[in-house]
Amino acid sequence: MASTQGAAGQGEASEAVSFGDRLAERVASRESQVVLGLDPDPARLWPEALDRVDSAVDDAPRAGDASPAARAARAVAAHCALVIEATAEQCVAVKPQVACFERLGAPGWSALAETVAVAREHGLLVIADAKRGDVDVTAASYAQAFLGETPTPYGPVPGLGVDAMTVNPLLGRDSLEPFVSTARAHGRGLLVLVRTSNPGAADIQEQELMNGGAVSDRFADLVDEIGNAGVGTAGLSDIGAVVGATAPGRLGALRERMPRAVFLLPGVGAQGGRVEELAPAFAPGPAGGLVSASRGIVAAYEHAGDDPATAAAREANRLRELAWRLSA
Amino acid sequence: MASTQGAAGQGEASEAVSFGDRLAERVASRESQVVLGLDPDPARLWPEALDRVDSAVDDAPRAGDASPAARAARAVAAHCALVIEATAEQCVAVKPQVACFERLGAPGWSALAETVAVAREHGLLVIADAKRGDVDVTAASYAQAFLGETPTPYGPVPGLGVDAMTVNPLLGRDSLEPFVSTARAHGRGLLVLVRTSNPGAADIQEQELMNGGAVSDRFADLVDEIGNAGVGTAGLSDIGAVVGATAPGRLGALRERMPRAVFLLPGVGAQGGRVEELAPAFAPGPAGGLVSASRGIVAAYEHAGDDPATAAAREANRLRELAWRLSA
Secondary structure, three states: OOOOOOOOOOOOOOOOOOHHHHHHHHHHHHOOOEEEEEOOOHHHOOHHHHHHHHHOOOOOOOOOOOOHHHHHHHHHHHHHHHHHHHHHHHOOEEEEEHHHHHOOHHHHHHHHHHHHHHHHHOOOEEEEEEEEOOOHHHHHHHHHHHOOEEOOOOOOEEOOOOOEEEEOOOOOHHHHHHHHHHHHHOOOEEEEEEEOOOOOHHHHOOOEEOOOOEHHHHHHHHHHHHHHHHEOOOOOEOEEEEEOOOOHHHHHHHHHHOOOOOEEEOOEOOOOEOHHHOHHHHOOOHHHEEEEEOHHHHOOHHHHOOOHHHHHHHHHHHHHHHHHHHHO | OOOOOOOOOOOOOOOOOOHHHHHHHHHHHHOOOEEEEEOOOHHHOOHHHHHHHHHOOOOOOOOOOOOHHHHHHHHHHHHHHHHHHHHHHHOOEEEEEHHHHHOOHHHHHHHHHHHHHHHHHOOOEEEEEEEEOOOHHHHHHHHHHHOOEEOOOOOOEEOOOOOEEEEOOOOOHHHHHHHHHHHHHOOOEEEEEEEOOOOOHHHHOOOEEOOOOEHHHHHHHHHHHHHHHHEOOOOOEOEEEEEOOOOHHHHHHHHHHOOOOOEEEOOEOOOOEOHHHOHHHHOOOHHHEEEEEOHHHHOHHHHHOOOHHHHHHHHHHHHHHHHHHHHO
């Protein structure tokens, strides 16, 4: 799995170690399975983030660009840094939602790269919530964008260099292969959409197939199959699955089909998922399940009546303790 | 459908006119259904694009940024501009592949915005090949990024302002709704993945369901259903479908399920699809089918032994005549 092609911002990650092993080590040392979701809405940032941008307007190197996009991107980056600072101790990873950065154009993409760097400084893994999926040549381009690098006549252009990314398997096995080979070459991981957390997941993913099982079961089998070659010494594969915390009734069956996959479990909190119901996710060990929460942590102060950082840290710690106890 | 919130770079597009009507008008006036796919690989750009970047190094406003990403992005933008200049007369739209720009980071996103602007200057519609799909709040963010704008404390940030984008329907109906409402509010369109052009499409999309039909048929029914409210006077809906030209045997059945959808037909040329087999796509009229070709046009000179621009124009015109004759 060793590679001479390093991606940018990989921090302390050794490329010789598989994603599953890196994750297991990190979960154990931090005693946390909490993934901090970062879905920054420029209209709902922490007030301190706006203050920071205002007060930095005179001395920041980019203060010259006063376009709404550039200013909003600086505020988004400041917000994400504040949220990470407040909650990093309780978390094992951050999960930036790429859409929220992309809507700010080029400055938004820079804010995303900054956020990745801040997360690494705090010892956190980074999972890009990108949900990309395309035909093979395009999938290879997305893999370069997030996990690898792009050869150009001017030298290699490093990608975001995240530890893992979410991918959409609708286009089938050949569309996943470029992601798998790039991830594996760099010691990174994939989290494949198997059963999402939204009500509409029932429309397609839970449809029963003539050949048996639901569409989501078919995805699960695919995850297990392509993950077999990437199982580390901790017993976890580098190909994991996104399984919504909102459908706990499906967790056990999906865990049986994917005994070595890391489950990323979105939907806790605002969407109605409860940590207490996620036990099957942890069957392969404490790193078998990653509990993802976004608004539940970041907007906790809106209900708690406390300052944003204190309320976020408290909620992140509450989730951390719940999940850790469940997985012990 | 009128909206006071204009997106950037909309050019001459009137927001009161539906996407289907705008497309029908454009296809008729240009006598073309050819969509120029732009999938720029920095390692395989037209030589003239590299020359332009080299010679502009002294006077370009951004020449100060000599990072590989910035230089490669300038070369990619120059390449796309050259390809558009060479072939615009034969085409009705361009289809930039977002992955190819995204892998160059923030400068890549700027190159994408530049390419959109150049296409508009040449009277072409723009279809962002993004294949986005996510839970509703995130889908709304992607819709802002490509079709709308994002409210921020510093004023609205315009999105890319493309005329249409491709979306992935795996997450179900509720995940498409934010795209539909944003598109409709701005007179834009969506092209929903129904049956993709790659071999792996068979893995999931062609699986038969217990309730009848294949997964792709379910997507087709969804497209027809949500498209009903967006049918213009030309009889075409603002919700279209991506149907691979590599599976002509499925075209007729899918057309029956989606009688008013615009079909975007990728896979002609390099992937083996043949224009001559696409007749069912044009059942609702000449704008019912859009024939997308990328490498077949852009890399035509590698086989033709002519200069890149001449070979590209010749191949684009060949496809244009084939499709136009078929739809007459």
